Amino acid sequence: MLHISYSVTHQLLCNSLSLTHTHPLLPSLPPSSPLLSSPLLSSPVDLLGMPAACEVFEQHGLKQNEQLMDIMQVMTCLTSLYEKLDQQHGNLVNVPLCVDMCLNWLLNVYDTGRSGKIRTLSFKTGIISLCKAHLEDKYRCK
Numbered sequence: 055m056l057h058i059s060y061s062v063t064h065q066l067l068c069n070s071l072s073l074t075h076t077h078p079l080l081p082s083l084p085p086s087s088p089l090l091s092s093p094l095l096s097s098p099v100d101l102l103g104m105p106a107a108c109e110v111f112e113q114h115g116l117k118q119n120e121q122l123m124d125i126m127q128v129m130t131c132l133t134s135l136y137e138k139l140d141q142q143h144g145n146l147v148n149v150p151l152c153v154d155m156c157l158n159w160l161l162n163v164y165d166t167g168r169s170g171k172i173r174t175l176s177f178k179t180g181i182i183s184l185c186k187a188h189l190e191d192k193y194r195c196k
Contacts, residue, residue, distance in 0.1 A: 099181065100185070101142070101143055107185050109138075116174050123177055131177065132157060136149045160180050
C-alpha cells in the first residue's frame with residue numbers, strides 16, 4: 055500500500071504530491087494510529103448521494119461541460135458539497151481538509167498541465183465517480 059501525502063498552498067495556487075512506500079509499517083500500527091484514521095485513507099465523498107451532488111452542480115450553474123473552472127470556482131463547489139455532507143453526517147467531515155484533499159486530487163487528475171483550471175465535465179466526472187451510487191446510475195448522470 056502507498057501512503058499518499060498532499061500539500062497545498064492556495065496563496066500560490068500550487069500543490070505537490072508525495073508518495074511514500076509505507077506497507078511494512080501498516081501491520082504494526084495500533085488501530086488508533088492517526089495514520090490509519092487519516093482522511094487520506096478514506097474519502098467522505100463516498101457518503102454523498104448523486105442527487106445531492108447534482109443539486110450542488112445545479113446550485114452553482116455547472117451546465118456547460120466544456121467551460122473551464124478555476125481553482126476558486128472548484129473550491130466554492132467543493133465547499134458546498136462538503137458542507138452538505140457535514141449537515142447530513144455531523145462530525146464525520148472536516149470541511150477545509152476535505153476540500154483541500156479533493157481539490158488536490160482533482161488537479162492532479164485533470165490539470166496535468168498545471169494551468170489551475172479544469173473543465174466542468176472533468177469536475178463533475180470526478181465528483182460523481184466518488185459518490186455513493188450504483189455504477190449504472192453514474193453512467194446516466196448528466
